[in-house]
Amino acid sequence: AQSVTQLDSQVPVFEEAPVELRCNYSSSVSVYLFWYVQYPNQGLQLLLKYLSGSTLVESINGFEAEFNKSQTSFHLRKPSVHISDTAEYFCAVSRGGSNYKLTFGKGTLLTVNP
Amino acid sequence: GAGVSQSPSNKVTEKGKDVELRCDPISGHTALYWYRQRLGQGLEFLIYFQGNSAPDKSGLPSDRFSAERTGESVSTLTIQRTQQEDSAVYLCASSLGLAGAREQYFGPGTRLTVT
Numbered sequence: 001a002q003s004v005t006q007l008d009s010q011v012p013v014f015e016e017a018p019v020e021l022r023c024n025y026s027s028s029v030s031v032y033l034f035w036y037v038q039y040p041n042q043g044l045q046l047l048l049k050y051l052s053g054s055t056l057v058e059s060i061n062g063f064e065a066e067f068n069k070s071q072t073s074f075h076l077r078k079p080s081v082h083i084s085d086t087a088e089y090f091c092a093v094s095r096g097g098s099n100y101k102l103t104f105g106k107g108t109l110l111t112v113n114p
Numbered sequence: 115g116a117g118v119s120q121s122p123s124n125k126v127t128e129k130g131k132d133v134e135l136r137c138d139p140i141s142g143h144t145a146l147y148w149y150r151q152r153l154g155q156g157l158e159f160l161i162y163f164q165g166n167s168a169p170d171k172s173g174l175p176s177d178r179f180s181a182e183r184t185g186e187s188v189s190t191l192t193i194q195r196t197q198q199e200d201s202a203v204y205l206c207a208s209s210l211g212l213a214g215a216r217e218q219y220f221g222p223g224t225r226l227t228v229t
Contacts, residue, residue, distance in 0.1 A: 032216055044220040051216065090156060099170060100145055100209060100216050106156040
């Protein structure tokens, strides 16, 4: 069985500062990795995903994540955050094969302060 | 096109009552998932439907929980004899059910409060 650990439950930062949200996973098989974002009073949205190929993946709003197989990590980064990035971020893993269910971490609340 | 829809958006029920939650997936999505999000927790997988295959029920917490799906359309999650610990947001998601398109699209959720 796979599991996901998000090491920080809350990350407060100032606007325009860089941020890293950490995610580690454990799995005995190959995995696919996702970051979902939940803005205040909104549903979950896919932010970015790693399925195969380049280990560095990017979102349209400036976030990026790097799949590191040796460290079993998929940390999310942004070089300069905006107040509008305030949200809860969930890391999730799906194992290989034909069962696509996701295992989620407990989430990291990113709060961007002016 | 329309996203995943869920109803009701909020449900308050008394302990011991049965509740039924509904999910309408995105048209053409063969895979459908139910998750539960309790306060301060991540999402817990409950059940997964994929086409005509037998559903993966491995996440259902007890036999009070059951779900059905008609073909590749609507799904209902039923909780019998509700308990206070069942209070949570129940999220439905759907996906194309393809290896190369694993991303799931989530509905807005049903907030269940058991009093």
